[in-house]
Amino acid sequence: MTVRRIEVGGARPYVVEVGSGLLGQVRVPESQVALIHPADLPRAFVETVQARLSPCVTVEVPPRDECKTLDVFAGVLSRLAQAGLPRSGAVVGLGGGAATDLAGFVAASYLRGVAFYTLPTTLLGMVDAAVGGKTGVNLPEGKNLVGAFWPPRAVWCDLDTLATLPPAVFREGAAEAFKHGLIADPTLLGRVRDPEFRPGGQLLEETVADAVAVKAGVVTRDLTEQGERAYLNFGHTLAHALEAVTRHAIPHGDAVGYGMHYAAVLSRARGGADLTAQTLAFLRWQRPAPLPPLSYADVAPFIARDKKADAQGVRFVLLRALAEPYLARVPEDVLEREFLTWNLGVHALT
Incomplete structure (x- = not known):
């Protein structure tokens, strides 16, 4: 089994790992962990991560953008406080981009900031949301209007999770990889629409890793969107x-x-x-x-x-x-x- 490692630099560097079987290998140094995941995530994913981390609290949130509200955010914070998660603890976000956005904002806000780790389980989450430290929730007035820059300590992209996605959801995530091709790496444009770019396909690992590398390079140079990070939009x-x-x-x-x-x-x-x-x-x-x-x-x-x-x-x-x-x-x-x-x-x- 190969694992590709992409380094994200800056003031708080971390590594993004891309490969198969990573949910069963995840490990964090913190002994007390809050695990946040969407309600529609396959139970096997949750149980695999729970077995590795023994979280002090597991919080299930609504699927997709239904979780990115101030009400859900406040409810998760209360659950962490009730469980007594200390400042020396950590938040782990498991799921698609919406869930990891929420989990990261929770980590940035709880006790004014605790360690954050993310395990994206969708293509969109892997090539975009989980990398770069942007966290937040939506308002009725617009997307991502409330949030914080809070980089994770590590990101694990387990490609096996993509096999559970409906084809339409996989294609949805491909948009961010195609965007990276338009703005930085034109070799991605053809690969994204190649028949081998699919769960289990020969082009999956290298294409995901190369799309991640585009974003990693940009956010290393410009974490808080003072310049070129805006191009990712x-x-x-x-x-x-x-x-x-x-x-x-x-x-x-x-x-x-x-x-x-x-x-x-x-x-x-x-x-x-x-x-x-x-x-x-x-x-x-x-x-x-x-x-x-x-x-x-x-x-x-x-x-x-x-x-x-x-x-x-x-x-x-x-x-x-x-x-x-x-x-x-x-x-x-x-x-x-x-x-x-x-x-x-x-x-x-x-």
Whole structure:
């Protein structure tokens, strides 16, 4: 069995391990541990980790983005306090990206910060959410508006867990790997849609590891998003708006797929790369959840609250060329006009 190790540097370095059978090998130095996992996670995963860690408390939370609320966050904190988890203890997040986002924010907040470890069990969690130290929950006004930067002490990506995912959920996670291809490593673009990029496939391990390496490199250089880390949000400005306006009827990875195409349309309109054929081809492969009828007015309020906004307004991540991202302000009339172009393109897929 091979295990790939990707180092994430910075003030608090850690290692991401990618391989098979890692749930059964996890080990942390802390003797008192709180294990947080979503309710729909296979019981075998939970029991395997419990046997390794003997947690003082195990907290089950709602699945997917249902767990990323202030009410759930407060409830988990109370459970840890009732169990008497000390500052010398640790929080372990097991599950998809939403659960690990929540677990990390709990770890950052409880007793003003305890050790955090994460075991992502979805493709989206492995290549994006679990790496980089962004933690948080959502508000009705938008995605990830409350949170903290709190890097984990270690990340274990057990590829065996991906075999339990429905194909649509696996394809959803592929959006983040495809995004890493657009902004940094073009070799990922073809691999993500290769038939061998699948649970048990020959390209799975190296593709996941290479996608993780893209994010690891960026967050090593810019943990708190003062510069290039913003490039990891390619496609996410519209994606988060789509999630909010549909009340999460569009899953995150599907929304990112749609959002990447909008960013590609805007890039072309602003004189940059025309990668719209590639983003449409990815959407055809991904087969995301269908969108309801939407106008620009529906998404504009959520776009305005995007976390890349500053005193001068919203900034979009665009592409000058493949693997050459940049931040740009786009006039409102262009955003609205190109939204119509995007709308026609994505609805022609169905």
